[in-house]
Amino acid sequence: MRFEALLREKRLGYGISQRKLALSSGYSREYINKIEHGKERPSEKAIEKLLITLEQLNPNKELELIFDYVRLRFDTHDVKHVIEDILKIKMKYMIYEDYAFYGYIAKYEFSHIQVMISPEEDKKGTLIELKGQGCREFESLLLAQGRSWFDFFMQCEKEKVFYKRIDLAINDKAEILSIPYLAEKCKRKELKSKFRSFQALGSGKLTSEDEEQFVGTTLYIGSLKSDIYFCFYEKNIEQMIKKGIPIEEAEVKNRYEIRLRNDRAYYAIQDLLIYRNSEQTVFNIISSYITFLEVKKTKKKSKWKMDDMWAQFIGENRERIKLTTDPKPVELNQTFAWLRRQIAPTLKVLLLIDRENNTNKVNEMLNDTNLSKKHEKLLEQHTTLMKELMIHED
Structure with a gap:
């Protein structure tokens, strides 16, 4: 299929106007119109840019926001109240274990949903911990209960609750960002950031005698010991390594995690509950801490403009990000x-x-x-x- 026909077919199939494609790609609407009608022969660079932009605008490959880790401490030793009135799971179905973590002495668990307890004389009270799979399983319960994450956190707000850790994860199905590219920009200090440190791990592929082994890039921005830092990684490569899913078949290409503790976690939840606008909450946090820049001749960073790829990620020309759920049944x-x-x-x-x-x-x-x-x-x-x-x- 000739490129002009492919471009038109993809654009119409995704329901994208020439104007929207023009705004997102940086090419004029007139130029795109001429290409589609065979009156203009685009360069290889233009073809690549237009195809990448189309995939980024693909409505089936939008960004989505999920909770990927939730750890909450309640100032109560009434574990039955926490399990039955907050999680709304019948106590009789919980499994008791005489060990726990973070200084707690025992726990009740329902698959990956864990509730840890402390002695009566201990001020730590009761802790709920939901890791990634626990969040997905809890979403199944919320769905069956007719509740949402907002309802759950509103219920928590009625208690004396302390937000110990909240991870907000953005799933990127269109590969809007290149994480190796961002890692290189960090090394070259081509960003404006409140953070003083970063770590870039992995990248590329290793070739053994028998087969190629891919190693994805993970980029940590900020200190892992602080109350806020970011973790960006290539989810498709992780899925290939862990589960054998071919890279091209992975639904989520990249994942961008905002890891928040204590007051940072508290204020993020308050913002979500007040405004019910995931787009605003998440990108306010990101934009407050990092902006990737495009190098200019002047040495003054204040004169550098925002990197085009980063602008596409946080800008207005893509689909709005929504808080979504991915409920998974309780599994073995x-x-x-x-x-x-x-x-x-x-x-x-x-x-x-x-x-x-x-x-x-x-x-x-x-x-x-x-x-x-x-x-x-x-x-x-x-x-x-x-x-x-x-x-x-x-």
Whole structure:
């Protein structure tokens, strides 16, 4: 297909006007119109720029904002209140463990949703921790409860709550930014920033005797010990390394995380609750701390203009970013992965031995095995209907 036909087909298929493409690409509407009608032969650079811009404007590949980590401390030792009235999960379905983290002595957990407890004389109270998978599983519960993240945090605001850590993650499905490119700009000090440090890890690919091994770039901007820093990384390469998903098939190309602790986390949540405008909250935070620049002849950074790629990321010519959810059912993925890696080979050998010797030792062993209370709770968690797990409002 000739480029002019491809350009027109993609533009119309995405519902993008010539004017919008012109604003985002930097080329005039008249120039784009001439290309589509075969009256102008674009350069290789123009072809590349127009195709990249189209993909960035693709409505199916917009930026989205998710909660990727939530850690909240409540000034109460009433763990049942936290579980049933705030998380709205029935206490009887939680698994108790006599160990925890961050100085807490024990925890209740529902898959990746964890509630940690401290002694009555300890001021730490009760802690909720939701990591990435925990956030996705909690979104399934919120969906079934008819609640949203906003409703959940409004419920938390009724308590004496302390925001220990909140991670806001932007999923980039169009690869608006090049993280290796941003890492190079950091090294060359081509940015305006309130931060004094950065770390760029990885990049490129390694070639072994058997195959190529890709290594993605991770860029940390700010100190990892501070109450705010950014982590940008190539999510598609991470998914390929962890799950074997081909790079070109990964839905999310890059992820940009804003990691907030204590007061920084508190003020971000307040802003979200007051304005209900994820676009405003997130880009106010980012723009307050970093701006990538395009080098000019003058040495004064104040005279340098904003980098074009960065302007596309934070500017007005792309789709608005929304707070979205990606609910995932409560799963045993980690357990199955461990079984597949550690147990399955040995179990298969034993079953083959049983078959060759005409014995039934594996099934006899399973039949003789007694489940602990923890295993019985685990069975309940993964076989009980969602509506039975939840506390419902009167």
